[in-house]
Amino acid sequence: MVPKITSYTEKVLDHFQNPRNMGQMKNPDIEATVGNPSCGDVLKLSLKLKENPKDKTNPKIEDIKFQTMGCAAAIATSSMTTVLAKGKTIKEAKNITPQEVAKSLGQLPPIKVHCSNLAADALKKAIEDWEKRINKCS
């Protein structure tokens, strides 16, 4: 079958229509924005961290919120990424791959692969920025 642009799975449509963890956060510990409005997609992630008594360099993601301008795939992958990241330590969360996000959503149309990498990329970028900041301070 010739792939259709908007042939989204039920799961993608669910996360698109009922996005989880969507919105703004007051005083986030980390923030990252990726994407470009001229391509149609921009994603902003905000994270709140909680100290991990076992490992100071590896706090837990206590809360995470996203805001996305983009297609259904972009919104659904943003939502799924926050679901996967919430409660994980940042080291675990850093390893969330776009493939894992896509798999959790069933499947994504091939043409949408580029924009659906955005959320996992944003998460990685946010965590790496934080790690750089911490390393500088200590």
Place this chain on the structure above:
Amino acid sequence: MKQENIYLDSAATTRIDDTVLKRLTKFMKEEFGNPSSQHSLGNSAREEIEKAREEIARYINAEPEEIFFTSGATESNNLAIEGLAINPENSEKKHIITSKIEHPSVLETCKQLEKGGYKIDYISVNEEGIINTRELENKITNNTLVVSIMHANNEIGTIQPIEKIAEICSKKDVYFHTDAVQSFTKLKVDVKKTNIDLLSASGHKINAPKGIGFIYIRKGTRLSPIIHGGSQERRMRSGTENTPGIIAMAEALKINRNQKETERIRDKLIKEILKIPGSRLNGSKKERLSNNINVSLYGIEGESLMLLLDKEGIEVSTGSACSSHKLSESHVLKAINVPEMYINGSLRITLDTIKPLTEKQINFVILKIKEKVKRLNDISPFKLNPLEVKNG
């Protein structure tokens, strides 16, 4: 009870009209003869085709011999431009002028010729989408073969000053082709009065079937066929005639079209949508097809909006990069300089001219658009900044 879908994508294609459908099936099931056959079934198909040709010719004030049936406007546009280019009598003329906002069937044909050594000029348009006729006039040289400018644009509905363009072309003695797909049956054309050499139109935009169209070629135009075979259409377009399609297309010209009511609904929808903060109208306020609405919304993406409306049974279209096969933004919205924060947030509504929306449907559409835009605004990281909105 599930309510009926509200189809608002008539620039993409239209629903076939009931009377047209009756004629269509009649010529598929009963009078199905091949017009080239010598028996009476063939003869009656031939007669009906010629009647349809006369009706279409009369509709644009052409002669019946100047109408040729094709598989649709894509073919008509290809034939117009390529047919002129390959005619041996035109071999000296290697320059073509078109605009930045043409349909791909014109632009891609030009690009193909460009590879073969033709020089193509793409005339710019202003923010309303109207071509710069002075630039056009200045670009015409002794080498210019044809000027191809559409009558009305399929995305933003902007109507071009074709009388003025035709005047320039005839003064400079170059061929003028116009893609009239979107304007056909909505705007009156008189090919004699306006001095048009070539005109393309399509059946499925006027409540007739897909896969049928025609091209008007003014007598004496040096044009060669691009499809060869059994010499149908006086050798201009070989291939067994699509009799049912031809007859259906001619029948569609007889439908009563309610332009005034279509315009009223267009204006009401535009007025209501423009009340949404961060909205802008794309295209011209005045020089606009009766059935076209194209707006952009700040900081949201069009495919998402289209999908949310689709879930409510409202079918619209968008020029967003995300919804295109190539993930590139609309060349039309780009040509009219839609600002970055708006270019992927476009929403196109195109109305049917034979079955206007009811007041209840209009209000439902307005309500749902407002609701869905608000929803996507909440999800978007871009919050309205009044200053930015003014610039849009």
